[in-house]
Amino acid sequence: DVKVTQSSRYLVKRTGEKVFLECVQDMDHENMFWYRQDPGLGLRLIYFSYDVKMKEKGDIPEGYSVSREKKERFSLILESASTNQTSMYLCASSVSGSTGELFFGEGSRLTVL
Amino acid sequence: DQQVKQNSPSLSVQEGRISILNCDYTNSMFDYFLWYKKYPAEGPTFLISISSIKDKNEDGRFTVFLNKSAKHLSLHIVPSQPGDSAVYFCAARKLGNTPLVFGKGTRLSVIA
Numbered sequence: 206d207v208k209v210t211q212s213s214r215y216l217v218k219r220t221g222e223k224v225f226l227e228c229v230q231d232m233d234h235e236n237m238f239w240y241r242q243d244p245g246l247g248l249r250l251i252y253f254s255y256d257v258k259m260k261e262k263g264d265i266p267e268g269y270s271v272s273r274e275k276k277e278r279f280s281l282i283l284e285s286a287s288t289n290q291t292s293m294y295l296c297a298s299s300v301s302g303s304t305g306e307l308f309f310g311e312g313s314r315l316t317v318l
Numbered sequence: 319d320q321q322v323k324q325n326s327p328s329l330s331v332q333e334g335r336i337s338i339l340n341c342d343y344t345n346s347m348f349d350y351f352l353w354y355k356k357y358p359a360e361g362p363t364f365l366i367s368i369s370s371i372k373d374k375n376e377d378g379r380f381t382v383f384l385n386k387s388a389k390h391l392s393l394h395i396v397p398s399q400p401g402d403s404a405v406y407f408c409a410a411r412k413l414g415n416t417p418l419v420f421g422k423g424t425r426l427s428v429i430a
Contacts, residue, residue, distance in 0.1 A: 209361070238417060245327065247422035248362070248407060255415060263417065295361055304350050304369075305411035305418050309361030 208232070209310035211296050217316045224283040226313050228296030234308070235301035237279035239263075239271065241292040242312075248295065254279055255301065286317045321345045322410050324421035333430045337395040341408030341421055344389065348410040352418065353382060353393050356405045365406070366393070398428045 212227035230237065238253040240263075250263030252271040260271050268290060272280045279298075283290055293314050297307040323342045331337045341351075349370045354362035368375040368382045368391065375382050381394045395402055405425050409418040 214359075236415070240420075242356075245422065247324075248420040250417055253417055297361075301415055304352070304367060305409075305416075306352060306364055306367065307354075307362075307409075307418060309354075309363070311361045312359065314359070 209296055209298055209308050211294075211310040211313045213313050214311065215314045215316075217318065218286050219318050220287060222286050222317075224286050224290075224315065224317075226281040226283075226294055226296075226315070228279045228281070228310055229277050230279075230296075230298040230308070231277065232298060232300075232308065233276070234298035235276070236299045237273065238297045238299075238307065239269075239279065239281045240295045240297065241265070242295060243292050251281065283315075286315075288317050291315060291317045319344075320421075321348075322408055322419050322421040324406075324408055324424045326424050327422070328425040328427070330427045330429060331398045333400055333428055334397045337393075337398045337402065337426055337428065339393040339395075339406050339408075339424050339426065341391045341393075342389060343391075343410050345410070345412065345419075346389070347412045348419075349413045350411040351382070351384060351391050352409045352411070353380075354407040354409060354420075356407065356423070362407060395426075398426075400428050400430050402426060403428045 296310040352367040356362040408421040
């Protein structure tokens with residue numbers, strides 16, 4: 206069974222803290238993505254990566270960075286967390302050149318106090 | 319500029335009846351459309367898709383219709399079941415290895 210695993214389901218952090226969200230996929234997919242979901246705003250793309258050490262900005266990259274050192278792992282970093290980054294974060298992966306179908310992880314609910 | 323629009327934030331349907339979820343798009347370069355279903359505290363899961371060269375795709379209780387001239391697609395669920403209660407996202411893809419573009423979602427409530 207294919208799987209995208211996000212390291213933490215629930216996190217509570219304080220304003221100004223550095224936050225790491227880890228994502229691992231076991232499907233040998235080339236493409237990996239980070240989205241955030243907020244009520245009324247849908248799924249918004251933060252960053253994506255088509256290959257190891259490559260990254261592309263999505264629609265809302267401000268305040269975030271990413272790292273892809275290995276094909277199976279894609280990390281989202283909040284350098285200095287702020288309250289407006291309280292959200293559900295979703296990692297996904299897909300096969301390059303496919304229909305674009307995404308396989309999502311279960312999500313990480315981040316609360317910044 | 320929203321390229322994929324789901325204009326109904328919520329929909330309530332009686333169990334056993336048909337649920338129709340709508341999606342409009344503006345970019346004529348989209349060549350593939352997908353529907354995802356999301357339960358609270360879980361990641362979205364793929365439901366059904368359609369290529370732009372087709373006008374209908376059916377999978378069990380789920381059917382997606384595409385009207386290219388109107389840039390409109392719809393998801394029909396027949397019969398609706400309480401377990402279908404979730405948020406449904408419409409997504410579209412441009413030709414090439416580009417990220418999906420998502421709508422804002424429609425929350426479906428199926429009432430027993």
